Amino acid sequence: MLEPAYQVDVVIVGAGIAGLSAAHRLTSAGITTAVLEAAPCVGGRMSTEKVDGFRLDRIGQLLSTSYPELGLIPGLDALTLRRFAPGVLLHHDGRTQRAGEPAAAGSARGARGALHVVRALASAPRGTAATPGAPVGGAVDQARLGAALGRIAATPVERLLARPEMPAAQALAQRGVPARTVDGFLRPLLAALLCDPGLTTSSRCADLALHAFASGRLCVPEGGAEMLPELLARALPPGTVHTGVRVTSVATTSVATAEHGEVRCRAVLLATDARAAAELLPGLRVPDFHPVTVVHHTADDPAAAFPTGSSLLLDADRGGPVAHTAVLSNVDPSRAPAGRVLISSTVLGSPPEGVDTAVRIHLSRLYGTSTRRWETLAVHHTPEAVPAMRPPHDLRRPVRLLAGLYVCGDHRDTSTVQGALHSAHRAASAILADLGAAGSMHSAEPAPTLPRAA
Numbered sequence: 001m002l003e004p005a006y007q008v009d010v011v012i013v014g015a016g017i018a019g020l021s022a023a024h025r026l027t028s029a030g031i032t033t034a035v036l037e038a039a040p041c042v043g044g045r046m047s048t049e050k051v052d053g054f055r056l057d058r059i060g061q062l063l064s065t066s067y068p069e070l071g072l073i074p075g076l077d078a079l080t081l082r083r084f085a086p087g088v089l090l091h092h093d094g095r096t097q098r099a100g101e102p103a104a105a106g107s108a109r110g111a112r113g114a115l116h117v118v119r120a121l122a123s124a125p126r127g128t129a130a131t132p133g134a135p136v137g138g139a140v141d142q143a144r145l146g147a148a149l150g151r152i153a154a155t156p157v158e159r160l161l162a163r164p165e166m167p168a169a170q171a172l173a174q175r176g177v178p179a180r181t182v183d184g185f186l187r188p189l190l191a192a193l194l195c196d197p198g199l200t201t202s203s204r205c206a207d208l209a210l211h212a213f214a215s216g217r218l219c220v221p222e223g224g225a226e227m228l229p230e231l232l233a234r235a236l237p238p239g240t241v242h243t244g245v246r247v248t249s250v251a252t253t254s255v256a257t258a259e260h261g262e263v264r265c266r267a268v269l270l271a272t273d274a275r276a277a278a279e280l281l282p283g284l285r286v287p288d289f290h291p292v293t294v295v296h297h298t299a300d301d302p303a304a305a306f307p308t309g310s311s312l313l314l315d316a317d318r319g320g321p322v323a324h325t326a327v328l329s330n331v332d333p334s335r336a337p338a339g340r341v342l343i344s345s346t347v348l349g350s351p352p353e354g355v356d357t358a359v360r361i362h363l364s365r366l367y368g369t370s371t372r373r374w375e376t377l378a379v380h381h382t383p384e385a386v387p388a389m390r391p392p393h394d395l396r397r398p399v400r401l402l403a404g405l406y407v408c409g410d411h412r413d414t415s416t417v418q419g420a421l422h423s424a425h426r427a428a429s430a431i432l433a434d435l436g437a438a439g440s441m442h443s444a445e446p447a448p449t450l451p452r453a454a
Helices: 018-028 109-124 137-152 158-159 168-174 179-194 203-215 227-234 276-282 353-366 417-435
Strands: 010-013 033-037 048-051 054-057 081-083 089-092 095-099 219-222 240-242 247-250 254-257 261-264 269-270 289-299 314-315 322-327 342-350 377-388 400-402 405-407
Touching: 010 018, 018 033, 018 227, 018 417, 048 095, 048 377, 054 240, 054 289, 054 342, 089 179, 109 203, 109 405, 137 179, 137 203, 158 203, 168 179, 179 203, 179 314, 203 289, 247 276, 269 417, 289 353, 342 353, 342 377, 353 377, 400 417, 405 417
Parallel strands: 010 033, 010 269, 033 240, 089 314, 269 405
Antiparallel strands: 048 054, 081 219, 089 095, 247 254, 254 261, 289 342, 289 377, 314 322, 322 342, 400 405
């Protein structure tokens, strides 16, 4: 039987999307929960800087409308996802080509679309020459690519995870994928989805990324990446989230804080990034990380002057530091003041010296316009932006360390928003099972309060 000194059922350390979504599942089950965050605001790496009316994401991870967890959390009912144009734009040898629309997507697709692909493949003469300068070739190559994406979208996740595991680059070579398709489309696309230009990521994680791409549309949260954690925090019971509270140690029945002393509980969930979790629990694995630099520009040219529209533009040539770029204000108009244009570009790996100059030179080629008069709004470099997922990679790393102590985050699953949310789902389920789903010992009380700082 619990002692009266217990202040809350579950303490969650970290108010990123994993911790906040776990809090939703626990509070929905009647479990009193306190989320403690050391920073002055929620969100963790999903943060957005505001500069002169612009909303500038620090990492700018791409989401997919097909992420299952986005539709499972009640706190995200108000989330609006702004979609990129279907597929992606590939830049190669001074030209751009749209590619990556699954055969089952689009207005005139479905069964008629599949039939169109079959007819195109059947009627094409053998040895059809590829379109010069096109990253993925001509119409036949496009049809084959669309059919392949349609197949991976229809493949159950369990089958994808049953495939032999190896680095993604090696898997593509062993599967007999044409070099033109790998270099012209899959390598730049997977680099953008995984933040891993070397494609050292586990082939199973790469397959999941392609499955999400083929099953939905790339998108970003309206208003910036911070909207996802902010909406989650707002939808929790008042008093659940406490910012500016630094946790110094954890146990199965309490956490110690620098400002508020000890908070006693029935269970503790660590929902921080991997390094912070290992500092609180020495012995936890800390993965390698992929660095990400996001450079934000604005231009005097109107949005209509950019022919890329709302597409994600990838560099198939790898001819500069920019892996992908977009006129983000065309995708989400709330990211820029009225009449202004926001161009956001991502550099993967260690950025070069004079990164802004190098990025401007590269962007001038990608967009086919001068960038001299563009204004640099921000350069955000995050050395530990995305946990690496090199093989062998456990996509379901244990979230229950022992009864009363749990951990979640993208470092326990896949290094995506979906992975972070899914790890929180698993952790909350484990906590509820261990607590016996008996409900809170404090269910008739208001949301828990912390002791006053000394």
